[in-house]
Amino acid sequence: MNWIDLRSDTVTLPTENMRTAMGRAQLGDDVYGEDPTVNRLQALAAERLGKEAALFVPSGTMGNLAAVLAHCGRGDEVIMGNLAHTYLYEAGGISALGGVHPFTIPNQADGTLIISDIQRAVRADDPHFPRSKLLILENTHNRCGGVSLSRHYMLEAAQVARENSLAIHLDGARIFNAAVDQGVPASALVDMVDSVTFCLSKGLCAPVGSVLCGSRGFIEEAHRIRKQLGGGMRQAGVLAAAGIVALEEMVDRLVEDHQHAAQLAEGLRSVEGVSLDKGSPNTNMVYIEIDSSMNTSAQDCAAKLKNEGVLVGITGPRHFRLVCHYWIKDEHLPQVVQAFKNALSGG
């Protein structure tokens, strides 16, 4: 079956151009720094994000972890949102592997942290306390519905971080969705942060990989940590080749995914028993709830949708996430809406 797979943009398969580029990629041993394709990807990523240097890593999780380990030592503290991906979905790696302590403050519905909450979270210099070292922000914010944070907000957060001698890391897994959403270059959303991770393997369709960007000195440190974490890859140019295509061909078209999310949300509005989350859709994500009057659960409804060829992400007892991406085409949208109508009418 050809699934209409809305579970995540991580399900994207590489494009034909990526497969061609992967097949033709010039390769070398990247642990020796000799893979020309990895080197090209890293230079391109650094240039696109306006940073001095970049490091290709196997996953966004490793990118964020290497960044935290480069910024912090054991017993140091990271301030981040209680809905941050790094807090919720990275297996506690910063604590397990780095001895780094998380201090969480509430994420607001728009993905931001309240500036005065950040200020209050900073510890006094006192031997009772861990040392506050790093602030992590996320853009777009996944658990907050895919919402994008503005340059204006990022500058405010950066200022409070500077005033308190905190470094800032941005989990920019979907930074290009944020940039396209706001009609600005990605570099305009990251010039105020010390480091940023972004994913090649989500909406940008590459099969594997993320990139960590920052100053030359920071990336040298992260490079050593990547090796410690087992993330030194050899002829990784086969993967980086797809990443280059991702950056060159797949960024501007993200706007189509955002349009599709808006159209899908509009269609679902007309389905009895479906409510959009407040503020949804944002960028490429639609979050919906099945009304309690409907005698069904998310599991039950998802199983019916699956019979119609539609896969959705279950995010709560009656709650779904639908993510638009390159492989979701115009003609799929009415099919998804119809599948929901059928699933909820008992049909």
Ligand SMILES: *Cc1c(COP(=O)(O)O)cnc(C)c1O
């Ligand atoms: C996907 C994602 C990551 C990294 O995920 P990996 O699966 O490890 O590549 C990090 N942060 C956010 C917000 C994400 O959505």
